[in-house]
Amino acid sequence: MKFKVVPVPPESLDFVETAHRAVPLVAGSVDDCCARMMAKANVPARDQAREWLTFLQALGLAKEGDSGFSRVRKDYDTETLAAAFRERVFGADELIALLEDADGVLTPLEAFDRFEDTVPNWERHRHPETWEDIWAERVRRLLEWAVLLDLASWADGGYRA
Missing domain, CATH: 1.10.10 (Arc Repressor Mutant, subunit A)
Structure with a gap:
């Protein structure tokens, strides 16, 4: 799930x-x-x-x-959290893969543009007027979490794997 x-x-x-x-x-x-x-x-x-x-x-x-x-009583470190993040948070793995495939850094807007096709149709219909803003914010948060979890870095005005 x-x-x-x-x-x-x-x-x-x-x-x-x-x-x-x-x-x-x-x-x-x-x-x-x-x-x-x-x-x-x-x-x-x-x-x-x-x-x-x-x-x-x-x-x-x-x-x-x-x-x-x-x-849950559990020992964890950044690597364990990063693996769970990629595996269990919707869009995280796909977004990291987009960063890995990029030829340089991606701004949050560029990352969203490449991620946009991943947004489920039901989400688009749920908020037809605002889904792009909602998901652009979600992508920005995913990128910031990726940095915290050492899956990405911020450099030169964008993110890279």
Whole structure:
């Protein structure tokens, strides 16, 4: 299963550890988990806390059950997170492949232009007036996460693998 949610990237991967520790070991309701994420990881809003819970699930650091989210006890490093990111976050692997195939750097707009065909039709129909803006932002976030996870770098006004 691939996860579509991509939160705003933090300044450093240290925040992933903070967010991971904010997820309860014993499953709590989604509302309780969001409140805990807000309190323990200083996530400012409930919708952002929910994004983080889902993203941590994509990275294999949380799981969602019938009663809510719980923390996965797991040792991880940047390489492990990067592999989960590519494997379980929708569009990540495709975007990294686009960077790898590029003859130089790609700006976020150039990356989106090359990625655009990957956006599912149902997403285009879901937000017919704004899907391009929504997905351009998602591509930008994916690129920034790729940099944090050492899958890409920022140089000369663009991204490269």
